[in-house]
Amino acid sequence: MRDNQSRPDLFEELARVGKALGNGKRLELIDLLAQGARGVVELAREAGLTVTTTSAHLQTLKHAGLVTGNRDGTTIRYRIASGGVAALYSQLLEVAATQLADVDIAARRYLGPEDTEAIDRTELLRRVRAGEAIVVDVRPAMEFTAGHIPGALSIPLDELRSRLDELPSELEVVAYCRGIYCTFSHDAVRLLTATGRRAVRLADGILEWQVAGNPVTTDEATH
Amino acid sequence: MRDNQSRPDLFEELARVGKALGNGKRLELIDLLAQGARGVVELAREAGLTVTTTSAHLQTLKHAGLVTGNRDGTTIRYRIASGGVAALYSQLLEVAATQLADVDIAARRYLGPEDTEAIDRTELLRRVRAGEAIVVDVRPAMEFTAGHIPGALSIPLDELRSRLDELPSELEVVAYCRGIYCTFSHDAVRLLTATGRRAVRLADGILEWQVAGNPVTTDEATH
DNA sequence: CTCCAGTTCCCGTGTTCCTTGGAATACTGT
DNA sequence: ACAGTATTCCAAGGAACACGGGAACTGGAG
Numbered sequence: 185m186r187d188n189q190s191r192p193d194l195f196e197e198l199a200r201v202g203k204a205l206g207n208g209k210r211l212e213l214i215d216l217l218a219q220g221a222r223g224v225v226e227l228a229r230e231a232g233l234t235v236t237t238t239s240a241h242l243q244t245l246k247h248a249g250l251v252t253g254n255r256d257g258t259t260i261r262y263r264i265a266s267g268g269v270a271a272l273y274s275q276l277l278e279v280a281a282t283q284l285a286d287v288d289i290a291a292r293r294y295l296g297p298e299d300t301e302a303i304d305r306t307e308l309l310r311r312v313r314a315g316e317a318i319v320v321d322v323r324p325a326m327e328f329t330a331g332h333i334p335g336a337l338s339i340p341l342d343e344l345r346s347r348l349d350e351l352p353s354e355l356e357v358v359a360y361c362r363g364i365y366c367t368f369s370h371d372a373v374r375l376l377t378a379t380g381r382r383a384v385r386l387a388d389g390i391l392e393w394q395v396a397g398n399p400v401t402t403d404e405a406t407h
Numbered sequence: 408m409r410d411n412q413s414r415p416d417l418f419e420e421l422a423r424v425g426k427a428l429g430n431g432k433r434l435e436l437i438d439l440l441a442q443g444a445r446g447v448v449e450l451a452r453e454a455g456l457t458v459t460t461t462s463a464h465l466q467t468l469k470h471a472g473l474v475t476g477n478r479d480g481t482t483i484r485y486r487i488a489s490g491g492v493a494a495l496y497s498q499l500l501e502v503a504a505t506q507l508a509d510v511d512i513a514a515r516r517y518l519g520p521e522d523t524e525a526i527d528r529t530e531l532l533r534r535v536r537a538g539e540a541i542v543v544d545v546r547p548a549m550e551f552t553a554g555h556i557p558g559a560l561s562i563p564l565d566e567l568r569s570r571l572d573e574l575p576s577e578l579e580v581v582a583y584c585r586g587i588y589c590t591f592s593h594d595a596v597r598l599l600t601a602t603g604r605r606a607v608r609l610a611d612g613i614l615e616w617q618v619a620g621n622p623v624t625t626d627e628a629t630h
Numbered sequence: 631c632t633c634c635a636g637t638t639c640c641c642g643t644g645t646t647c648c649t650t651g652g653a654a655t656a657c658t659g660t
Numbered sequence: 661a662c663a664g665t666a667t668t669c670c671a672a673g674g675a676a677c678a679c680g681g682g683a684a685c686t687g688g689a690g
Contacts, residue, residue, distance in 0.1 A: 190517040192455075194588060195431035195438075197510045201503045202434065205425030207648080208418035215418075224667060232415075237649060239668060249506025258658050259666060268502045275495045280424045283472025283488055287420045294413040365417060430678080447637060460679055462638060481636060481688060 204248035205276060209233060210241050217251055218270050218391050219323065219362050220330030223259035267395070274395045277364055291365060300373040302387040305396065308358050317356040322372040323390075329403040333360065333393060336401075341368045344375055351381070360386035360393075427471035428499060432456060433464050437487070437496050440474055441614050442546065442585050443553030446482035490618070497618045500587055514588060523596040525610040528619065531581050540579040545595040546613075552626040556583065556616060559624075564591045567598055574604070583609035583616075 204210060212231045216222060222230075228238040242262055245251040250269050253260045264270055280287045292298070303311070311317040312335065319336040321328045328338040339347050341361075351357060357376055361368035369385035376383035386393075394400050427433060435454045439445065445453075451461040465485055468474040473492050476483045487493055503510045515521070526534070534540035535558065542559040544551045551561040562570050564584075574580060580599055584591035592608035599606035609616075617623050 190513065191435075192431060194510070194513040194517045195434045197431075197507065197513045198434055198500065198503045198588075199429055199431040200507070200509075201499055202425060202428030202430070203647090204429075206422055206427075206429040207425070208415060208420075208422040209648090211418045211421055211425065212414075225665090234650070235667075236651080236669095239666095240649080243668080249502065255657085258656095258664095265506055266502070268498065268505060272495070272498045272502050275491065275498050276424055277421065279472065279489070279491045279495050280421045282491060284420065284423070286423075287417070290413065290417040290420045294417045365421075426677095432678090448635090457680060458637075459639095459681075463678080466638080478687080481634090481686095483637070 200248050201250070201272075204245050204250055205273075207241070207244075209237070210245060211273075213238070213241055213245065214250065214264070214269075214273050215362065215365075217262055217264050218273060219327040221254075221256075221261040221263040223261055225259075227262070270391060271395045274363070274391055281364065294365070295367055295370055296374075300370050300377075301384040303358065303384050304387050305393060305398065308360075308386055311356065311358065315355075317358045318352060319358050319360065320351070320372070321361070321390075322359050322368045323361050323366075327362070331394070331400045331402050332390065334399055334401045336360075341372055341375075344372055348376075348379060353381070357381060357383040358386060359383060361389050363389035363391035423471050424473070424495075427468050427473055428496075430464070430467075432460070433468060434496075436461070436464055436468065437473065437492075438585065438588075440485055440487050441493050441496060442550040444477075444484040444486040446484060448482075450485070493614060494618045497586075497614055504587065517588070518590055518593055519597075523593050523600075524607040526581065526607050527610050528616060528621065531583075531609055534579065534581065538578075540581045541575060542581050542583065543574070543595070544584070544613075545582050545591045546584050546589075550585070554617070554623045554625050555613065557622055557624045559583075564595055564598075567595055571599075571602060571604075576604075580604060580606040581609060582606060584612050586612035586614035 205214075209231060213227055216227060216230055224239050224242065225235055227233075227242070228235045231238065233241075242251060242253070246253060246262075250265055251262050252265045253262045255261075281291070308317075308319065312319060319333055321332050321336045321338045322341045322344060324340050325338055328336075328340075332338065337350070339350065359369040359372040359376070361372075364387070366389055369389070373383045373385045390400070428437075432454060436450055439450060439453055447462050447465065448458055450456075450465070451458045454461065456464075465474065465476070469476065469485075473488055474485050475488045476485045478484075504514070531540075531542065535542060542556055544555050544559045544561045545564045545567060547563050548561055551559075551563075555561065560573070562573065582592040582595040582599070584595075587610070589612055592612070596606045596608045613623070
């Protein structure tokens with residue numbers, strides 16, 4: 185028997201990654217960081233947490249190897265440690281979505297009524313190649329520059345109502361945002377269809393897009 | 408603002424999956440269940456836990472949607488809830504292996520010295536197709552019947568020393584077992600090379616094999 | 631109907647985790 | 661060197677979790 189102690193030790197180490205994923209606030213932080221690098225104060229504001237709590241969670245995530253922090257001037261920009269982490273988070277979302285009824289209930293409540301039409305990634309590509317549709321990224325501009333679908337137009341949800349004239353009226357709009365549990369694209373499609381446009385949303389988002397191996401355009405304006 | 412409460416609620420639900428992965432004993436149970444269905448007492452024995460503790464952990468996993476239990480006569484056979492759960496666990500292992508130095512240290516201690524040659528899945532297929540090698544499954548027989556690499560020969564590690572004559576002496580042996588953190592194939596290769604045979608091991612195991620989408624043969628002898 | 635192995639529920643104890651406020655540290659720009 | 665901002669460290673109260681023992685429950689076999 186080699187089971188002196190090394191086997192439990194190994195699994196306890198592995199569990200550190202699981203523990204890091206075992207807190208809703210930390211998942212929110214991962215969700216945000218998957219969209220691009222951010223500092224602690226910005227993360228705290230976006231996640232609705234105090235700065236100290238956010239910092240503590242980031243330390244936990246860092247210790248679990250899920251995020252890394254690089255100094256950039258006066259702030260430390262945290263980011264996802266690797267593409268594998270994004271894949272891990274995406275897979276967790278999929279398992280939760282398919283196996284847990286309570287997640288479905290909570291998701292429905294958060295995302296709102298199912299009044300918007302959704303298409304998948306291959307259908308998006310087909311419609312764009314056929315010249316039928318234009319892809320619009322409705323996330324905040326900073327997340328667009330950090331990485332977006334090639335050829336997409338950036339119109340943050342905040343500005344969508346005032347920038348409707350930038351959309352060619354003869355084309356259908358395919359709106360996308362962060363991922364499967366992001367409300368931006370739902371709200372964008374509601375707003376667009378309310379103005380009489382043809383609009384659908386990508387069923388998931390940039391997270392699943394890049395985890396699936398699709399190309400991503402980066403505006404390398406990183407200071 | 409729709410951020411009344413639904414967003415934190417959603418992520419707290421999602422975190423239930425992470426919490427379930429945040430305990431070494433539960434990861435061991437998932438690791439075992441990924442190899443085939445088992446009852447509580449069997450799991451408790453294999454994981455070195457009391458039955459009550461094992462049962463409690465299984466309830467946690469079930470509540471998180473990671474395992475399911477079907478009654479089979481007097482026992483309840485637990486199994487992985489879906490292929491997505493296996494993919495999630497596999498991805499967690501990969502992230503932990505690539506991001507955490509402490510995991511490497513613990514793995515080295517558990518797996519023993521790096522004195523065995525490893526090949527990857529495509530190289531295994533190449534050698535088998537070329538008629539150079541025979542694939543040997545060194546896991547317990549029950550796990551072999553639950554699913555194995557097509558064409559593999561089942562010789563559990565326990566019986567390997569006494570069944571050496573079943574191996575064609577002119578072929579190289581490729582031993583495989585559960586996954587990246589399983590000792591069976593390491594020990595098998597050590598034993599085989601000590602007897603003068605040419606033997607290598609698959610770098611990972613059946614878990615990664617099936618998550619990658621490779622075919623698996625099942626001896627449908629399920630009760 | 632009654633035994634029985636397998637399994638789960640209940641509960642008390644010890645441990646770990648989450649959150650927050652206040653203080654300390656690190657770095658930038660002037 | 662100094663002011664100012666961003667970030668982390670420290671300590672403590674409260675909440676949640678892990679574990680084991682004993683009792684209760686379930687379905688199948690006799």
